[in-house]
Amino acid sequence: MTPAGTIVVVEDEPQMRRFLRATLAGHDFRIVEAGTLAEGKMAVAREHPTLVLLDLGLPDGDGIDLVRHLRAWSEVPVIVLSARGREGDKVAALDAGADDYLTKPFGVAELLARVRVALRHARSAMAPSIDPILEVGPVRIDQARHEVTVEGRPVRLTPIEFRLLLLLALHAGKVLTHGHLLREVWGPGSVEHTHYLRVHMAALRRKIERDPARPQWLVTEPGVGYRMRDATP
Numbered sequence: 001m002t003p004a005g006t007i008v009v010v011e012d013e014p015q016m017r018r019f020l021r022a023t024l025a026g027h028d029f030r031i032v033e034a035g036t037l038a039e040g041k042m043a044v045a046r047e048h049p050t051l052v053l054l055d056l057g058l059p060d061g062d063g064i065d066l067v068r069h070l071r072a073w074s075e076v077p078v079i080v081l082s083a084r085g086r087e088g089d090k091v092a093a094l095d096a097g098a099d100d101y102l103t104k105p106f107g108v109a110e111l112l113a114r115v116r117v118a119l120r121h122a123r124s125a126m127a128p129s130i131d132p133i134l135e136v137g138p139v140r141i142d143q144a145r146h147e148v149t150v151e152g153r154p155v156r157l158t159p160i161e162f163r164l165l166l167l168l169a170l171h172a173g174k175v176l177t178h179g180h181l182l183r184e185v186w187g188p189g190s191v192e193h194t195h196y197l198r199v200h201m202a203a204l205r206r207k208i209e210r211d212p213a214r215p216q217w218l219v220t221e222p223g224v225g226y227r228m229r230d231a232t233p
Helices: 014-025 037-047 063-071 087-096 108-126 159-170 178-186 194-208
Strands: 005-010 029-034 051-054 078-082 100-103 133-136 139-142 147-150 153-155 218-221 225-228
Touching (some): 014 108, 029 037, 063 078, 078 087, 087 178, 133 159, 139 159, 159 178, 159 194
Parallel strands (some): 005 051, 078 100
Antiparallel strands (some): 133 139
């Protein structure tokens, strides 16, 4: 049987490596394990994996250094698995180039869902597309016409709202930090102005969500940023 892909697991705790090996091998992934930062670098260079699962607290360094090292030459999806639950650690990992961040302990279903989303996003980023239509759940975005419909209903967005929604939709399922969104939508001089995001996200939710107070699609990652939920099973 052809494996679903190769996953490099960079994790120094043997018990966690066993758990990840059993979980992922049971879903037809080939698993390559590394227990240190140095071993992780060598494993990724040797294996050219489809995904990296990375702990931050490694015996010979910080996992964020591996994310930065990878982003210098590779776009392989990286999901951080860490006991560090502080917002600052999440932001640092995501800003360094990680695709997602799971705080230990986590369940099997959540891990597999995040893996599927990361792999799906990587495939869409690699596949050339000339289709200007982007659909996420009930939201349909016509990139060429700058038109948006929700459940078939036309929605009028300001230029800023359109750029913000499009950026989130292009990376559906992935957390985008406040800094990333501000740089991409407003420019590099706006990274400290998080109130811009709060105001425009509130406006977007009023236009997109059935219940803006309990958003289903435009989800807040507290202290970190926002995620547009990926509706694909």
